[in-house]
Amino acid sequence: MNVKHFIEDKILLFEMTEELDHHNTEKIRDRADYEIQRFMPKRVIMDFFRVKFMDSAGIGLVIGRYKQVSAMGGRLELLNVSDKIKKIFEMAGILKIIPIIDVSLESQRKE
C-alpha cells in the first residue's frame, strides 16, 4: 500500500493494493493505523484505484479505519470505487456513513 501525506491540509491518502482479502488486509490495517496515529489527519482517503479484487475483508478494513479516524475527530472518504466494490459496500450499508468522493479530487494527488 502506498501512503501519501498532504501536510498542509492534513490529508492522508492510502492507495489500496490490488487484492483486498483477509490475508492482505491484515498488513494494510497495521500500516494504516500507524500512519493515522502518527499524522493525526483531518481527512483520510482510501483510494481503490488499483483494486482488482475485494471480498468482505474490505468491509472490515473500511469500518475499522472509520472508527480509528472518527475517534480522532477526522473524516474518512472513499475514492475510485468500482461498481463491483460499491455493491459489496452497499450490502453492508456502510455508504450511508462513509462517503464516496468525486474523482475531481484526483488533482490533489499531484501536488
Next chain:
Amino acid sequence: MIKSKKNEMKMEFDSKSNNEAFARISVAAFASQLDPTIEEIADIKTSVSEAVTNSIIHAYPNRTGLVKIRAILYEDEVEIEVSDNGEGIENIDEAKEPLFTTKCNLERSGMGFTIMENFMDNLKVESIVGLGTKVTMTKKIKKVHN
C-alpha cells in the same frame, strides 16, 4: 432431470491465509471451461474467497487444518463445495444473517454468507459442532449465443 457432469476437480490445502488467493484463482480457472462472463467469474472468485477464509479463520482458529474444495462442472452450471473438519457452527440461521459475526475483534464484517448468497444462485450450509462445516454453492453460467 438428471444433470450430466462434464468435469470435476478436488483440491485440499493447509488453512493458511496465503492460500486464499490460490484457492479462488484455481476454482475460477477451472470454471472458465464453461465460458463464463467476467462478471460471473468475479462472483465465483469472491464467493470462494469468503468460504475459504471462513474455514481458515473460524474453523481452525488456533491451529492449522485442511480446507477442501470440490468443484463440478455441468452443462450450464458450476457447483462448488468448500469444507473443513473444524469447530463447526452452532446456529446456522444466525450465522447467515447479515452483519452477524463471532469475531468482531478481528474486524470481520459478518457479511461473508450474505455475499455468497447474493453472488451465487444457491447456497447450502451444513455443519456439525466439533466435526466441521460444508458449504455448497452453485452458479448458473449463462450461455451467450451469437
